[in-house]
Amino acid sequence: DAGVIQSPRHEVTEMGQEVTLRCKPISGHNSLFWYRQTMMRGLELLIYFNNNVPIDDSGMPEDRFSAKMPNASFSTLKIQPSEPRDSAVYFCASSPDREGSNQPQHFGDGTRLSIL
Amino acid sequence: AQSVTQLDSHVSVSEGTPVLLRCNYSSSYSPSLFWYVQHPNKGLQLLLKYTSAATLVKGINGFEAEFKKSETSFHLTKPSAHMSDAAEYFCVVTKYNFNKFYFGSGTKLNVKP
Numbered sequence: 001d002a003g004v005i006q007s008p009r010h011e012v013t014e015m016g017q018e019v020t021l022r023c024k025p026i027s028g029h030n031s032l033f034w035y036r037q038t039m040m041r042g043l044e045l046l047i048y049f050n051n052n053v054p055i056d057d058s059g060m061p062e063d064r065f066s067a068k069m070p071n072a073s074f075s076t077l078k079i080q081p082s083e084p085r086d087s088a089v090y091f092c093a094s095s096p097d098r099e100g101s102n103q104p105q106h107f108g109d110g111t112r113l114s115i116l
Numbered sequence: 117a118q119s120v121t122q123l124d125s126h127v128s129v130s131e132g133t134p135v136l137l138r139c140n141y142s143s144s145y146s147p148s149l150f151w152y153v154q155h156p157n158k159g160l161q162l163l164l165k166y167t168s169a170a171t172l173v174k175g176i177n178g179f180e181a182e183f184k185k186s187e188t189s190f191h192l193t194k195p196s197a198h199m200s201d202a203a204e205y206f207c208v209v210t211k212y213n214f215n216k217f218y219f220g221s222g223t224k225l226n227v228k229p
């Protein structure tokens with residue numbers, strides 16, 4: 001079975017440019033998570049969706065960041081305008097969210113973003 | 117509130133010797149606990165999970181962890197390290213029936229030949 005698919009795997013762009021990261025969750029999973037990983041701060045949850053609805057976006061650093069989930073099989077994380085401090089690895093994860101039990105999250109391989 | 121403390125940022129072992137990666141948690145409720153492994157340039161892969169069934173949990177690749185409520189610990193062990201175990205390991209706690217994960221800061225495992 002295909003896992004969580006993220007694209008692109010690597011992105012290098014100049015500051016000020018718009019960046020769009022994409023994620024396809026595992027089919028049938030109804031929770032989707034965006035994380036950022038840096039050496040300084042480790043793994044940070046940015047936002048989490050359940051049934052395509054944003055549930056908790058308290059981790060989104062500022063208004064330059066936005067995330068959407070237009071349908072159950074696709075999500076985007078957008079940074080506009082980008083800044084060098086946004087350089088990090090961004091992970092998408094999904095889980096099946098069965099009521100009454102905590103299901104593990106399944107992670108994509110990440111997008112390594114470098115803002116020059 | 118939920119939180120996780122991984123007590124060692126780096127652990128180094130020789131191939132064939134036991135591995136112990138330590139994790140302590142705090143939780144206001146009965147927690148669910150997970151261990152994930154991250155190899156370089158890859159995403160996180162689930163090793164094992166505890167969700168209030170047996171306190172000794174067996175995972176993939178020979179790893180296991182024991183939930184000890186009295187010590188609020190969930191240490192990860194493996195009897196014999198393999199070179200391919202070199203990676204970063206994350207302990208995770210979540211409140212039962214909620215999706216939000218709380219990650220530890222990670223432990224980098226180095227395996228010497």
